[in-house]
Amino acid sequence: MINRRDFLIRSTAFAVGSTLLPSNVFGNTAGSRYGVQLYSFREAMANDALGTLKQIASIGIKEIESARSKDGHYYGLSPRDMKKACDDLGMKLVSGHVLLDENFEKTMEEAVASGQEYLICSSMPTNGQNIDNYKKVAEAFNKAGEACEKLGIHFGYHNHEYEFESDQGQVLYDVLMDNTEPDLVHMELDLGWVIVGGKDPLDYFKKYPGRFPLWHLKDMDMTKKESTEFGKGGLDIPTMMQNQHASGVKHIFIEQEEYASTPLESMKHNMVFLKNL
Template sequence: MKTRRGFLKQLSIGTLGMGMLPTLAWTNTNEQQFGVQLYSFRKAMAKDPLMTLQQIAAIGIKEIESARSKKGLYYGLSPEEMKTACVDLGMTLKSGHVALDDNFQDTMEQAVASGQEYVICSSMPSRGQTVDNYKKVAEAFNKAGEACKKVGLKFGYHNHEYEFESENGQVLYDVLMDNTDPDLVHMELDLGWVIVGGKDPLDYFKKYPGRFPLWHLKDMNMKKRESTEFGKGGLDIKTLMRHQEASGVKHIFIEQEEYASTPIESMKHNMAYLRNL
C-alpha cells in the first residue's frame, strides 16, 4: 500500500509529466461539476487506484462515485484512504454503489468513515419481475433508507433496463417509485438504461418531478445495447441537460462500460462533449 506522503510525491512528479495543469486550465468554479462512476475505470482502479484517481482528476472530474469490487468498496483502499486521496486531488467522494445484503451494516459504517453522502443499491436485491416482488423490494428500500438516515447517509437505487418491463400493464419501475418514500429513497436514474428499456427520461421527470437527485449520464449504442462515447448513441444529452431542474438532479455521474479505445480517452471525449454543449 502506498503511503499518503509517497502518493503526494508521486502526484507532484506525475503532474509535471502528464501536463496536468494545462488540462485543468479550462475548469473553474462557475462551471457545472461532473462526476464519474468508477466502474468506468474498474480494471485500472483494481490495479492502481491512486494513480487512476490522479488521471481522473487531471481531466476535470470533480466528484467520485465508487463501486464495490473484489477488493471491497474502495478497490483495496480503506474508506479513510479513499476520502483523503480524493480530497488531495480536489475531488469529492460523493456516492458509492453497494449491495443491500447481510453486510449492509458494515457498508454503512464504511460509507460514514469515507465521508460520502449517498449509498446506492446498484441492482435489484431480488430479480423476480413481478409487481409483488417490486413492492417487497420497495419496503426493503424504505427500511434501508431509515437506517441510512439515522447515521447521516442517504440511500438510493440505480436502475438497469429490466425495471422498465411490465406486469399486467404496470411498469415495474413505476411500482418501485410509487411505493418508496421520497425522503428515504433517493433515485439515481441511469438515463442510458432508461432508453434501452424503451422509455423516455423526460416522461419520468414529468411524472415524478424532483425524484432523481443523481443521474448516470450514459450514451448507448442502441443496436448493441451497450454504452458508447457521448454523441455516438441514442441518448439526447443536450435536451436532457436542459431539464435538470425538473428531475431534481444534484449530482451527474458519467458512466461508460465499453470504449472505442481506452477508458481515459473515452472520458476525455465525454468531458469535451459536455464542455461544448
C-alpha cells in the same frame, strides 16, 4: 424516442440556439462539477487505484462514485484513505454502489467513515419481475433508507433496463417509485438504460418531479445495447441537460462501460462534449 438522424438535427439546431441561453443552462454550477462512476475505470482502479484517481482528476472530474470490486468498496483502500486521496486531488467522494445484503450494516459504517453522502443499491436485491416482488423490494428500500438517514447518509437505487418491463399492465419501475418514500429512497436514474428499456427519461421527470438527485449520464449504442462515447448513441444529451431542474438532479456521474479506445480517452471525449454544450 428520437432516431439518430433526428438527434443530429436537434443537436445542431440547439447548438445554434444555445447562444441565446444563459451560460449555466447545462451545468450544475458555473464550471460544472461532473462526476464519474469508477466502474468506468474498473480495471485501472483494480491495478492502481491512486494513480488512476490522479488521471481522473487531471481531466477535470470533480466528483467520484465508487463501485464494488474484488477488493471491497474502495479498491483495497480504507474508507478514510479513499476520502483523503480524493480530498488531496480536489475531488469529492459523493456516492458508492453497494449491495443491500447481510453486510449492509458494515457498508453503512464504511460510508460514514468515508464521508460520502449516498449509498446506492446497484441492482435488484431479489429475483422476480412482478409487482409483488417490487413492492417487497420497495419496503426493504424504505427500511434501508431509514437506517441510512439515522447515520446522516442517503440511500438510493440505480436502475438498469429490466425495471422498465411490465407486469399486469404496470411498469415495474413505476411500482418501485410509487411504493418508496421520496425522503428515504433517492433515485439514481441511469439515462442510458432508460432508453434501452424503451422509455423516455423526460416522462419520468414529469411524472416524478424532483425524485432523481443522481444521474448516470450514459450514451447508448441502440443496436448493440451497450454504452458508447457521448454524441455517438441514442441519448439526446442536450435535451437531458436542459431538464436538470425538473429531475431534481444534484450530482451527474458519467459512466461508460465499453470504449472506442481506452476509458481515459473516452472520458476525455465525453468531457469535451459536455464543455462544448
